[in-house]
Amino acid sequence: MNILLTGSAGFIGSHLTERLLAEGHHVIGVDNYLSGQPANTALFREHPRFRFIQADVSLGLPDPGVRLDFVLHFASPASPPHYQQHPVATLMVGAQGTQHALDLARAHGAAFLLASTSEVYGDPEVHPQPETYWGHVNPNGLRSCYDEAKRYAEALTMAYHRHYGVDTRIVRIFNTYGPRMRADDGRVVTNFIHQALAGQPLTVYGDGSQTRSFQYVSDLVRGIMALMDVPDPFPVNLGNPDEYTILQFAERIRDLIDPRLPIIHRPLPADDPRQRRPDITRARTLLGWSPQVSLQDGLARTVESFRAVGGQPERLVSARLDGH
Amino acid sequence: MNILLTGSAGFIGSHLTERLLAEGHHVIGVDNYLSGQPANTALFREHPRFRFIQADVSLGLPDPGVRLDFVLHFASPASPPHYQQHPVATLMVGAQGTQHALDLARAHGAAFLLASTSEVYGDPEVHPQPETYWGHVNPNGLRSCYDEAKRYAEALTMAYHRHYGVDTRIVRIFNTYGPRMRADDGRVVTNFIHQALAGQPLTVYGDGSQTRSFQYVSDLVRGIMALMDVPDPFPVNLGNPDEYTILQFAERIRDLIDPRLPIIHRPLPADDPRQRRPDITRARTLLGWSPQVSLQDGLARTVESFRAVGGQPERLVSARLDGH
Secondary structure: OEEEEEOOOOHHHHHHHHHHHHOOOEEEEEEOOOOOOHHHHHOOOOOOOEEEEEOOOOOOOOOOOOOOOEEEEOOOOOOHHHHHHOHHHHHHHHHHHHHHHHHHHHHHOOEEEEEEEHHHHEOOOOOOEOOOOOOEOOOOOOOHHHHHHHHHHHHHHHHHHHHHOOOEEEEEEOOEEOOOOOOOOOOHHHHHHHHHHOOOOEEEEOOOOOEEEOEEHHHHHHHHHHHHOOOOOOOEEEOOOOEEEHHHHHHHHHHHHOOOOOEEEEOOOOOOOOOOOEOOHHHHHHHOOOOOOOHHHHHHHHHHHHHHOOOOHHHOOOOOOOOO | OEEEEEOOOOHHHHHHHHHHHHOOOEEEEEEOOOOOOHHHHHOOOOOOOEEEEEOOOOOOOOOOOOOOOEEEEOOOOOOHHHHHHOHHHHHHHHHHHHHHHHHHHHHHOOEEEEEEEHHHHEOOOOOOEOOOOOOEOOOOOOOHHHHHHHHHHHHHHHHHHHHHOOOEEEEEEOOEEOOOOOOOOOOHHHHHHHHHHOOOOEEEEOOOOOEEEOEEHHHHHHHHHHHHOOOOOOOEEEOOOOEEEHHHHHHHHHHHHOOOOOEEEEOOOOOOOOOOOEOOHHHHHHHOOOOOOOHHHHHHHHHHHHHHOOOOHHHOOOOOOOOO
């Protein structure tokens, strides 16, 4: 297939590109490098079936010159420090960016897949979260530039499906980690690994009792590939339901790297979700999908990849993780 | 002041124009007539301080040629039949439309006011709804093209306030009624009046136990004028907390027009909110505002205006009501 992928230079985009090329597809990557990394484009530059267009999908997409079969819209700042630094760009890539990608899919008769997020559930009052849960999001808070942009992107995608008949899919991505995360993305995984590798104390926000679930990036990519084969327009959660407190998580990473390091606490930011865990019943039944990589294995591979690049932020490439 | 008003040919826009002109302001009205009505523009065409630009704010705004003091963004389809017929245009006027209006305000150093809606509360689980309630909205439902567009518009407005320092206001408008509502807007008020004037049975969706609160349009306009004087960026509810069931409402209107008419029931549409009522504590304390027109008086004036135009839909002008 000919596949156009926005956000190709992001953390998830780079892993998705790798897998799509391995499956024999032609991939046209698009990124503006607002939060994506040129090093992630460089990984595939020599590949005969990869082509890259540097462009801001919020401003429009150039004609790709070939007939597209699929448009995957993964472009967006996705970590709180990035989207709070670029709130208007984050809102725009959810609205104008999603629309340009949908218009392209529609013009080509191609299928469309939106990378949405567990952030559409906000600070959930239902636990775990099934796709039918409507969420609990502050429309005016500091995180709203990301959360509301993604909710809008879902509504727009459904409008293109219902009104124009575009073959659309929506994946709600829960916290994901793995190699090529940006060390400066402000997420708990990267923060902990980076701090531990630098021999520094691990910083926990709040008392650390808030929980998160973490999926390894290869599990996510396998789920996205499965959803591309199933024409169902309603959102599908992809995440690992194994739940840990942030404090447990800090302890695991510390113990992998240096058990002597202290764990320190800082105040919890506003609107930080207390807990979030996917209900993956729908992904299991619709796609036959469930996570396969254990936290222990995934963390070991991630720490190893961080060690391999010397733990230097400037050599670690690209983040497009969901949540933090 | 020089004031640019998008949605000037809508129901609320037309009443707001009238009041702004009466206060001595210069008004530049903008409308694309998607749901607004040319007759509402014609009302002011001879006024020396009124100017009209036919334009789609979602595509951009022409330079108004004078320095603006205030931009009021009221453009949007707002009744369920209108926005469900134009879901993409509705989403766009919430995103691109709001952004063009915000960019204009920013360029002119003007203040900005967003017409938001009680629909951001969705099908609320808190009753009555204060502005601090985050809402309960289905991001994928048939109403999401309107609800999520307005939530996005609020998030974008706050981003322009926080990130660019624009002086912004957000009003959340609850159900409003009065003269110049479109007879075909599908709202309960217009439906009931129109049916009763035509001597037809009044149609209630569901058992009629769902509640609504209704404010008369002059109360709303007075609240908007008050908020224009108070530089507070957080949302303010404007609505009448007097709550009636839809069935009570049908009975009131029937009794005003023809007590012999029957009331019939039809199935409730999907995602129809069960109940909604504003908590107006904030408007009371911030603006010293509360509704003054009783339902009895407001309905009498509205029925009178419908009678005056002969109850003919084509002679009734423009709806921009919130909710239904």
